[in-house]
Amino acid sequence: MRSLQQRLSRGLALGLGVLLVLGGLLAYPALRSLLVEEFDYALLAKARALTASTTADGRGISLRFTEYPPPEFKAGPRAEYFQVWARDGEVAAKSPSLGDAGLLRPGTSTNELKFWSITLPDGRAGRALAIKLALDETAGAPGFTVVFARDTMRLRSVLRRVVGGLIGGGVILLIAAAWLARLTTRAGLRPVAALADKVTRIDAPSLAKRLSAAEAPAELRPIVEQLNSLLGRLHAAFERERRFSADVAHELLTPVAELRALAENAVRWREDREATGQFAADVLDSARQMERQINTLLGLARSERGELKFQRESINVSVLLEELRAQTAPRVQAKRLQLDWLVPAEAALWSDRVACRAILQNLFDNAVEYTPEGGHIVCRLERSGNVLTFTLTNANPGLQTNDLPHLFEPFWRADAARTDRAHSGLGLALAKSLATALRCDLRVALTERGEVLFTLAFPT
């Protein structure tokens, strides 16, 4: 689409132009008839003067002039003409300019004025007027008819000037209209230009700023509001990313600090065999921890970008859970946890084995980690209709209802001060992300007794 301003100003100029042409077309006939009327009025005045100079009595019809022949009726390039007829149609008098030629006598009724356009005897265009006078016949004064004619050169020249004026004025007005249209549209579109300017200047650091909807004209307000809401979402996403990067850096700084401290000690006190042996073991542990964290991060990133390729197959969730139970048994025993196992022997599911295992393992690890010593964990698997539901209930005294929405956020911990090295803080985030990718529903809630309840529903 071309520029809005161009479209508007062109449209406006065109519209104004059409109006001007129409105005001119309407004005010309009116002006013309006005001028013709003026001309006819002058014609009438002259004809009246002629009739006033005419006397008609018993002796006949005679015209009296102060000077004869009057100069305008002499033969010449701008000569005027008259002719007088007696009532019986006999020519009583005619102007010398007529020579041998004559004017036509129109058939008119008494006291009627008649105007018409004629071609004068010398070929010029002209206009004629006939007056028929009925005088008092009883007094022996016969009636007569006077026709007066003159050329319309001046009238035509005035009309030409009028047309020229209309066209010239029209062109000037058109140019002015185009300029005005441009000016008006530019002024009218200024808020759009201002908005465009503001939008151009938005970049990552200025996402917190908002466009002012109050200043925007009514037509732009919905756009500004939409832009602001988009900016809000973008800003939140940016902030989330930024916080996530900072969190990643922090999480990795701790094992790096360990590595550095251990390595420094090992270098400085290399002769202390016993101590350096312990340092080496600790270095290995820190390195493994970093590796785990980075792998989890990569897994999370891949899962969120939808890059994971799932291999769906028939898996027995019960067997999977048994494996996890065996794997966590030492930790469960160490914390003297009581594990209630309500899992049927067989629970078939068509899904990705690795992803399902990762989800269940993270939920399990979380439960074992946060249940206080001697606590209770209930693990339940049941099928209702075509949904297989896994629930895990355990006490987690530190958790409040308002913590629940954050539980699946990366690096979120109920106890902010806690940076337990054994856990990356990513387990639940990964579980949630994988569950979403597998189209499973993973939720968390607090039971009436304040226990945390994870529900994972697999569609089958």
Added chain:
Amino acid sequence: MRILVVEDSEKLRRAIQFALRKAGYAVDATGDGEEGLWFAESNDYDALVLDLMLPGLDGLTMLRRLRDGGRDTPALILTVKSEVADRVAGLRAGADDYLSKPFAFDELLARVEALVRRRYGNKRPLLRVGELEVDTVARKVRHRGHDITLTLREYRLLELLARRAGEVVSRSEIEEHIYGDDAEVFSNAVESAISTLRRKLELPGTATLIQTRRGLGYVLEAGGE
């Protein structure tokens, strides 16, 4: 000189404890905030090395409670939180110094040393008592121009006495600062250390620098009046 380390990473705690011990400090260490506060309140440490993110009680709260209880033990915060706001919050909570992780041990040791010096109102690393000079940075002792060779423990004992020259230092204080909680202290350990130190500092024609105040403790004085 006795230091308390409160750090929840077990590996880092071990490494710091090891390095501080090698530098001659008596070190207590814990990974729990509550326990750290209890340690710090019930002992007279020369410095605290404190992580911020701790289970039980976070470092800042722990420090605030310690200060509210009237303890002004110099504290160094050691944490991955290194933004200006974090440093400011740490210092406002009553910390004396701030070091971000990862750190160099040399810097940690230098900062801990500076904290200890400040504690005894002595910012100069060289302590002088009469003709005795104790260089607390190089850990060298000279008496009347003669270099005196001391073991780390003997040096620490002398440094403690020199920092508080003219004051009586009780036997239990010496035990606390030199041996820490973890070492089994024999009842005569302090006496025997003092007598070794006296012997090493002894020069012909001089009276002993370290006086015994029976029932009270020991005092290091110039001239040995």
